[in-house]
Amino acid sequence: MEELAPGFRFYPTEEELISFYLYNKLEGKRNDLNQAIDRVIPVLDIYDFNPWDLPQLSGELSRKDPEQWFFFIPRQKREAQGGRPNRLTTTGYWKSTGSPGYVYSSSNNLCIAIKRTMVFYMGRIPLGRKTEWKMNEYKVIQEEASSSTGPNPTARQEFTLCRVYKSSKCRRAFDRRPIGMQIGERSVQVSSDEARPSQNPQLMVDGSTFEVHAHENMILPFKWQWL
């Protein structure tokens, strides 16, 4: 598998998600760029799945992320006709929480997207039980109808972008503990060369092979290549 150097991973800002991934997806003019984007953020009707099935369906270049998973959701027919989207799944439903927020472009401070946060409830409306599964849904701001240039304004609604995450597990990647380790728990043991697992993967760098002290959370989606 192609690998990125340890510590490099897909950890986008909201602005990158909107300005690069969602804008280019909606423009859809470049087949090779689209294929590349699909490997990071695939198109998926997430309402066909339980939230806990989504991580394994996320993009091959970001699938191992233990914190968050990204998808493009195709617009539903009823939504295209002016209705509200159907957010029921087979086991529950997604429900909006709080007020919508906005994402701004840092280059000109324009509002570029609307952000809604949703929580997944198990069961049926209105008796569902709240879960720890959450989602941010981003919708590009529709261009003014008077805009005479650029692509068809309505095309911008063809996909929304969503970020699925678990509220209780959303700890900063930086200081997350090994799985199963409680915070505050200390098992101080002296590390030695012999104690290292021998099945560490090998990395190729400029034709030489190096052992990597790898672990489950390590994400290496790209080819290891220092340029």
Add this chain to the structure above:
Amino acid sequence: MEELAPGFRFYPTEEELISFYLYNKLEGKRNDLNQAIDRVIPVLDIYDFNPWDLPQLSGELSRKDPEQWFFFIPRQKREAQGGRPNRLTTTGYWKSTGSPGYVYSSSNNLCIAIKRTMVFYMGRIPLGRKTEWKMNEYKVIQEEASSSTGPNPTARQEFTLCRVYKSSKCRRAFDRRPIGMQIGERSVQVSSDEARPSQNPQLMVDGSTFEVHAHENMILPFKWQWL
């Protein structure tokens, strides 16, 4: 400049920092790997500088990070002789805060490093004024003296690894706002193609050129290359 796809950046876990970067730096056997590591985490005696001068001295592949900056600190002579390191700078000093923590390997739950958090104070001990500049210092656990194999145990102390950050600015990269934008401030304006800045950089993908809706916070340290 070589570029990484938007949203991909150096955002390491503590374990990656220790198991890959610090361990390999201390082993120091591979010149080409060392050169590669230097481009991400350079060696710097950070006590020769004010903390606010450090971001621009961080590794070329992670310099644009607005949140955190990494360095290898060479061991001081006095520390090698069993003394305490000198953490004075020309304008102030770094002072430990809280108890030391530990970093564990997720593959075998061994403790691989000691972590100390420090705060920068302006002025002279003990009258300094606390600042928002903080640092995590990681020191690899020294191997047992009885270890008969592997490198010289003391070699493992040649460098510590530090992560410098500002406590008030340490917001998750994911939802950080454009610089100068207050949280809750809303300047809703409809985005249009014409409003986009025309000086966006071009990205090369498989020989084709694409415009990127770039912004100051975008980190593109690698060549853009979908493999």
